Amino acid sequence: MTQHWLFKTEPDAFSISDLASRPKKREGWDGVRNYQARNFMRDDMKVDDLAFIYHSSCKHIGIAGLAKISRTGLVDNAQFNPESRYFDPKSTPDKPRWWMVELEHIETFTEILPLADIKQIPDITELGLVKKGSRLSIMPVNASEFDVLLAHAKRS
DNA sequence: GCCAACGTTGGC
DNA sequence: GCCAACGTTGGC
Numbered sequence: 001m002t003q004h005w006l007f008k009t010e011p012d013a014f015s016i017s018d019l020a021s022r023p024k025k026r027e028g029w030d031g032v033r034n035y036q037a038r039n040f041m042r043d044d045m046k047v048d049d050l051a052f053i054y055h056s057s058c059k060h061i062g063i064a065g066l067a068k069i070s071r072t073g074l075v076d077n078a079q080f081n082p083e084s085r086y087f088d089p090k091s092t093p094d095k096p097r098w099w100m101v102e103l104e105h106i107e108t109f110t111e112i113l114p115l116a117d118i119k120q121i122p123d124i125t126e127l128g129l130v131k132k133g134s135r136l137s138i139m140p141v142n143a144s145e146f147d148v149l150l151a152h153a154k155r156s
Numbered sequence: 157g158c159c160a161a162c163g164t165t166g167g168c
Numbered sequence: 169g170c171c172a173a174c175g176t177t178g179g180c
Contacts, residue, residue, distance in 0.1 A: 008178090034163075057178055115179080133161050135177050 003044065004146040005051040006129070007067070007103065008137045016053045016065040016108050025105035029138075030076045031086045032100065037138040042099040044140075045069050051103060052141065052149065054129070055112065062114040063153055071102035113153040123148045 007029060009015065019027055032038055049069040055061060076098040078086035091097035119130050127149075128139040141149070 010178095036163095061179075135162055137177085 004141040011055045020105040062112040065108040066106045067103040070104035076100040
């Protein structure tokens, strides 16, 4: 059973076009340091699951494109690098704390589907983005809402 | 830059 | 295990 996801990113740090310009259009999604988000990646994601890429903390906030999960079960090596802002002194290579998946770019939407518009769509009620207080950087999207959002994103 | 809401830490 | 204090997130 394929699931659907949404990954937040700050485009100043890593954007949908950065993903598209990587070799094979793929990149490991490192730097997640939240247990719930990690658990989604480590326990629930499957190769070929689809994922929206969402731009946050920027001028044009919203869903910017579509990707898929290309690899799972990867260790986020930034946790072992003392130079990295994602370094975790409590994690060891024997027993890594932080795991990630790899994403592969599928499509950059012609226009970003703005958060303000998403909030106006009557069918979108379950999505974490529109729920008060949700700060998850990675969240599931149920199948019907995923279809609605994809239709809106392609229409704009 | 503000600030509400949330997650994490650490003393007890 | 509680909970206050602190740090972070992220829209506005």
